[in-house]
Amino acid sequence: MTERRAILSGSTFEERIGYARAVVDGDRVHVSGTTGYDYTTMTISDDVVEQAEQCLRNIGAALEEAGCTFADVVRVRYLLPEREDFEPCWPVLRGAFGDVRPAATMMVCGLADPAMRIEIEVDARRRGQ
Numbered sequence: 813m814t815e816r817r818a819i820l821s822g823s824t825f826e827e828r829i830g831y832a833r834a835v836v837d838g839d840r841v842h843v844s845g846t847t848g849y850d851y852t853t854m855t856i857s858d859d860v861v862e863q864a865e866q867c868l869r870n871i872g873a874a875l876e877e878a879g880c881t882f883a884d885v886v887r888v889r890y891l892l893p894e895r896e897d898f899e900p901c902w903p904v905l906r907g908a909f910g911d912v913r914p915a916a917t918m919m920v921c922g923l924a925d926p927a928m929r930i931e932i933e934v935d936a937r938r939r940g941q
Contacts, residue, residue, distance in 0.1 A: 814838035819877045821870060823851045825924075834874040841878040841936040845891060846870045847928045860892075860929040864901040867932045868908050880938045882908050887935040890918040897929055 818832035826833060834843040848863025849856045851870065857863055868882075875881055888909060892898050898918055909916070914934070923931055 819874050821851050821874065823849065824854060825849075833870070834878055836878045836938075839938045841875065841880055841884070841938060843871050843874050843934045843936070845889075845931040845933040846874075847923070847925075847931045849928075856927050858927075860897040861900050861904055863928070863930050864904045864932070867930060868904065871932060871934055872908075875934075875936060878936070878938065880936050883912055884936040884939060885909065885912055885914045885934045886937050888914045888916045889933040890916070891921055891923065891931040891933070892918070892929065893921065893923055894929070895920050901930060 815836060815838060817836045819834040819836065820826055821833040823833065825831075831844055833846070834841055846867050847856070848866040849870075850866055857866065872882065875884070890898065890901075890905070923929075
């Protein structure tokens with residue numbers, strides 16, 4: 813029987829909507845779409861690059877709790893309401909994923925809150941499991 817464990821970040825969205833920041837299922841880690849909210853203060857920057865940086869901090873914390881790092885990411889999805897906001901984020905994203913080279917998709921779509929300018933979702937695989 814494989815381990816299945818929910819990882820919660822403390823975001824009020826998780827409680828209100830009914831989901832987990834991440835789910836560990838055996839050797840797989842699925843991190844929910846993560847926005848640029850600082851979950852300790854429930855604030856979000858107006859700047860898309862700062863939001864991307866916060867997304868990655870939030871994702872990094874979930875990955876760490878799951879027992880892995882960005883080096884274990886195999887899939888990443890970028891969701892943005894505005895196509896032109898993606899390129900300014902590239903240096904930040906390359907810093908996290910440039911050496912890892914996960915499979916990636918970028919989609920232009922609406923997000924849950926107009927303040928959200930980027931959402932990032934990742935899947936990882938825990939090594940040695």
